[in-house]
Amino acid sequence: MPDFALAKAHNIKISGLAACVPSHIVSNREAACELYGDDIDGVIKTTGVAERRTSPEGKITSLDLCIRAAEYLRDECGVSYDDFGGAICVTQTPDCLLPNNSTYAQQRLKLPLSVSAFDINLACSGYIYGLWAAALTAQSLSKPVLLLDGDTHSHFVSTKDKATAVLFGDAGTATIIEPCEKNTEWTFAFETDGSKRNALIIPEGGYRNRANEHSVEYREYTDGGIRRGIDMKMDGMEVFNFVVRSVPKCLDFLMQETQTEPECYDILALHQANLFMIRQVAKKMKFPMDKVPTTIQKYGNSSSATIPVTLASELHERIQTENLKVLASGFGAGLSLASVSMELGPCCCPGVVEYEC
Numbered sequence: 001m002p003d004f005a006l007a008k009a010h011n012i013k014i015s016g017l018a019a020c021v022p023s024h025i026v027s028n029r030e031a032a033c034e035l036y037g038d039d040i041d042g043v044i045k046t047t048g049v050a051e052r053r054t055s056p057e058g059k060i061t062s063l064d065l066c067i068r069a070a071e072y073l074r075d076e077c078g079v080s081y082d083d084f085g086g087a088i089c090v091t092q093t094p095d096c097l098l099p100n101n102s103t104y105a106q107q108r109l110k111l112p113l114s115v116s117a118f119d120i121n122l123a124c125s126g127y128i129y130g131l132w133a134a135a136l137t138a139q140s141l142s143k144p145v146l147l148l149d150g151d152t153h154s155h156f157v158s159t160k161d162k163a164t165a166v167l168f169g170d171a172g173t174a175t176i177i178e179p180c181e182k183n184t185e186w187t188f189a190f191e192t193d194g195s196k197r198n199a200l201i202i203p204e205g206g207y208r209n210r211a212n213e214h215s216v217e218y219r220e221y222t223d224g225g226i227r228r229g230i231d232m233k234m235d236g237m238e239v240f241n242f243v244v245r246s247v248p249k250c251l252d253f254l255m256q257e258t259q260t261e262p263e264c265y266d267i268l269a270l271h272q273a274n275l276f277m278i279r280q281v282a283k284k285m286k287f288p289m290d291k292v293p294t295t296i297q298k299y300g301n302s303s304s305a306t307i308p309v310t311l312a313s314e315l316h317e318r319i320q321t322e323n324l325k326v327l328a329s330g331f332g333a334g335l336s337l338a339s340v341s342m343e344l345g346p347c348c349c350p351g352v353v354e355y356e357c
Helices: 033-047 062-077 101-109 126-141 194-199 236-258 275-285 303-321
Strands: 005-010 012-022 025-027 051-053 086-090 116-120 145-152 170-179 185-192 267-270 324-332 336-344 348-355
Touching: 005 126, 012 062, 012 126, 012 303, 012 336, 033 275, 062 101, 062 145, 062 170, 062 348, 086 101, 086 126, 101 116, 101 145, 116 126, 126 145, 126 170, 126 185, 126 303, 126 324, 126 336, 145 303, 170 303, 185 236, 194 236, 236 275, 236 324, 236 336, 267 275, 267 303, 303 324, 303 348
Parallel strands: 012 348, 086 116, 086 145, 267 324
Antiparallel strands: 005 185, 012 170, 025 051, 145 170, 185 336, 324 336
8 A cells, every 4th residue: 555645637727826925024033033042043044934924913814815816816817707616715724713714705706606615724735735626626617716725824823932933924825727628637645644633733722622711821831832722832853754754755656656757847846844844855855956946034934825825936937938847745734745746837927916914
């Protein structure tokens, strides 16, 4: 039995991609200097996160950022959503627990009442899962599908917790997936290890551990972190071990299945967890860093949105004019891993727009 589940999608393409980030910039050297002291330069060098984009809590949500990205596609590329068949929202920071974000997106973007709309609750691997779900939905409906992917995890991070304080930013993205006549094939691979779920978790606020009056109180934990019950808790070493062990194996598995080599790909698009981790995976895969775009230095880790943010930010000119062979992988909370071998472009990709804070 292979270590990874395998799936394929045929005769589909990405016809539009855009991203949105808050205009507010947080400098880690300034914001985290007191927390890390003289170690701050080393932390920035290792993580790669010099700056992050964050949104004001309670005023701008992940859905707002995603909607703005979708509007950017509409305005810059003349996209009409009148004939869309589906809307899928990938997020772990929805506007509310009930109803879901995608139904609100239908109303805000004036999608047809006949649209199918659902959310996917995944973090770092979510964009790849979203592409898979959107591809199958587009095939089934024979209509374009709008994939919205975004998170505002900066709202769930303690500024007093060294494991997470400098990492997370906010972003929203919009991707259009639609059927096409060209004989295309996307190949996906997945791995899930729920036994390691506590390695990256927000312990309170769900239905197992309901939010209470103590959930917003800061407490010191045995790992040295000071955080609230509704803040993210991360075992960085556990996550790192999962990534360096499983991601290269998964990508090797994909290349075996598709009979490809690193030289066949124009881009290796990795989840922007931290710079050291990205470089380790690229080195193991024998990909030169000029094929591995990064945006963690200016946008931070925006969870599942990092892959589309990076593509829109660093490759928008090439995406609009070239047919790129892309190997992509998202990995993290779950612990969950999803990868894809696919083609991207030429298509509409205006880049990254700012949401004024």
